[in-house]
Amino acid sequence: MARKARNGRRVLVVDDEVDLAELLELTLIKMGLDVDTAHGVAEARAALARTRYDLVLTDMRMPDGEGLEIVEYIERERLDIPVAVITAYGSMQNAVAALKAGAFDYLAKPLALDQLRTLVKSALNLEEAPAEAGPLPDRPLLGDSPAIRQVLELVEKLARSQAPVYITGESGSGKERAARLIHARGSRADKPFVAVNCGAIPENLMESEFFGYRKGAFTGADQDREGFFQAAAGGTLFLDEVADLPLVMQVKLLRAIQERKVRKVGSTVEEPVDVRLISATHQNLARCVEDGRFRQDLYYRLNVIELKMPPLREMGEDVVLIARQLLGRLAVQNGQTVPALADDALAALRSYAFPGNVRELENTLERALALSDGSAITAFDLQLSPQRLDDETGGGADCPLQDHLDRVERAAILDALEKTGGNRTQAAKLLGVTFRSLRYRMDRLGLAGKD
Numbered sequence: 092m093a094r095k096a097r098n099g100r101r102v103l104v105v106d107d108e109v110d111l112a113e114l115l116e117l118t119l120i121k122m123g124l125d126v127d128t129a130h131g132v133a134e135a136r137a138a139l140a141r142t143r144y145d146l147v148l149t150d151m152r153m154p155d156g157e158g159l160e161i162v163e164y165i166e167r168e169r170l171d172i173p174v175a176v177i178t179a180y181g182s183m184q185n186a187v188a189a190l191k192a193g194a195f196d197y198l199a200k201p202l203a204l205d206q207l208r209t210l211v212k213s214a215l216n217l218e219e220a221p222a223e224a225g226p227l228p229d230r231p232l233l234g235d236s237p238a239i240r241q242v243l244e245l246v247e248k249l250a251r252s253q254a255p256v257y258i259t260g261e262s263g264s265g266k267e268r269a270a271r272l273i274h275a276r277g278s279r280a281d282k283p284f285v286a287v288n289c290g291a292i293p294e295n296l297m298e299s300e301f302f303g304y305r306k307g308a309f310t311g312a313d314q315d316r317e318g319f320f321q322a323a324a325g326g327t328l329f330l331d332e333v334a335d336l337p338l339v340m341q342v343k344l345l346r347a348i349q350e351r352k353v354r355k356v357g358s359t360v361e362e363p364v365d366v367r368l369i370s371a372t373h374q375n376l377a378r379c380v381e382d383g384r385f386r387q388d389l390y391y392r393l394n395v396i397e398l399k400m401p402p403l404r405e406m407g408e409d410v411v412l413i414a415r416q417l418l419g420r421l422a423v424q425n426g427q428t429v430p431a432l433a434d435d436a437l438a439a440l441r442s443y444a445f446p447g448n449v450r451e452l453e454n455t456l457e458r459a460l461a462l463s464d465g466s467a468i469t470a471f472d473l474q475l476s477p478q479r480l481d482d483e484t485g486g487g488a489d490c491p492l493q494d495h496l497d498r499v500e501r502a503a504i505l506d507a508l509e510k511t512g513g514n515r516t517q518a519a520k521l522l523g524v525t526f527r528s529l530r531y532r533m534d535r536l537g538l539a540g541k542d
């Protein structure tokens with residue numbers, strides 16, 4: 092089966108499960124890609140022999156063979172096509188075998204669509220959609236539980252003040268959304284809101300990214316450039332994952348906050364800056380201070396007022412309320428009628444721990460909408476895996492699987508780079524992955540500047 096879209100990049104999806112293939116296909120088409128689907132290894136080989144693809148996504152287990160064979164085929168024939176595999180939940184061995192055979196990444200089932208999109212964008216070097224022009228839409232924080240009402244009250248108060256705000260909460264609990272709301276409701280609303288993921292900036296570029304640089308400051312600096320501080324002038328600078336700032340940068344940030352001035356790299360003059368700071372992290376920053384990983388003086392500067400985002404599982408019936416609102420929005424976006432939530436789906440939503448909070452709920456619904464027959468969403472469509480119901484007791488609620496895997500991966504890569512003196516080719520060999528796979532992984536984990 093082949094479907095056409097808009098930007099000329101062609102992806103081969105290999106999956107014998109019709110539902111999953113359809114979900115992948117829909118998601119990729121929405122990204123503007125052309126998609127062919129093969130329902131087994133033999134069909135995939137035939138398609139690869141016939142057509143030039145820019146990316147292959149393959150399931151691991153199919154009736155006529157393993158996804159691994161496709162990875163090996165692409166390597167053997169030197170087709171130079173990035174290939175990613177989709178593995179069953181919990182089968183890390185399969186994922187590792189595929190990476191060793193040349194796959195550049197893997198996705199675990201049930202599929203998280205935002206991870207899929209990140210992977211595809213990265214493999215195809217697709218540009219991010221341009222940022223929305225004009226003032227940011229004042230998107231609300233959904234929910235009506237006492238926990239979220241308290242948050243909303245505090246947001247209104249914080250919007251009226253200029254004090255630094257420090258937002259805590261689990262991943263996906265709406266920290267960035269709350270920060271945007273504080274900005275949008277305050278006196279700086281018509282000025283920029285600049286969000287910075289502190290964990291994603293290579294260490295060697297941090298200073299110039301934050302404070303800008305002058306032409307000639309270093310090789311390649313062929314014109315003056317503004318940093319985040321200048322870009323947020325008069326508005327709000329949102330420092331996400333602030334615990335990931337390296338200590339050297341913490342000193343520079345503290346200075347900028349205290350002096351209300353920044354100096355571009357390569358410049359001798361300081362310029363005044365006026366930004367409101369909001370920072371966030373899902374880590375325990377006080378513990379980072381105790382461990383010596385975060386400066387206490389900066390911690391006090393940032394943590395003037397704390398806003399705690401509640402986890403979705405502590406928001407009672409909000410899970411159903413938010414699910415209905417999100418479903419309505421998604422269905423309208425797709426031009427579908429809004430499906431009902433069947434009783435078994437409601438029960439599944441109420442009993443699941445949602446370690447990934449509202450973000451996970453959004454992904455779950457997006458996937459369910461694609462899988463459902465259109466009239467009602469059932470528990471089956473939601474695919475909330477029962478193992479994860481126990482996450483709360485197993486510590487998983489504080490540590491969703493992806494975070495855990497990322498941490499393991501990050502430690503292994505850093506270790507290999509240290510052992511090889513930063514030589515990526517040797518590090519890739521040591522890790523048993525291809526050079527391209529290592530480069531991709533370092534980009535994804537924000538380690539690109541670490542060697």
Ligand SMILES: Nc1ncnc2c1ncn2[C@@H]1O[C@H](COP(=O)(O)OP(=O)(O)OP(=O)(O)O)[C@@H](O)[C@H]1O
Nearest residue numbers: 232233234261262263264265266267268373449450
């Ligand atoms: N209360 C809410 N109402 C509506 N949408 C929400 C709510 N909370 C979170 N979201 C949505 O969930 C997704 C994740 O939210 P956001 O990025 O604000 O979370 P975060 O806590 O900053 O996550 P991370 O720690 O991973 O950066 C976004 O799409 C956001 O719009």
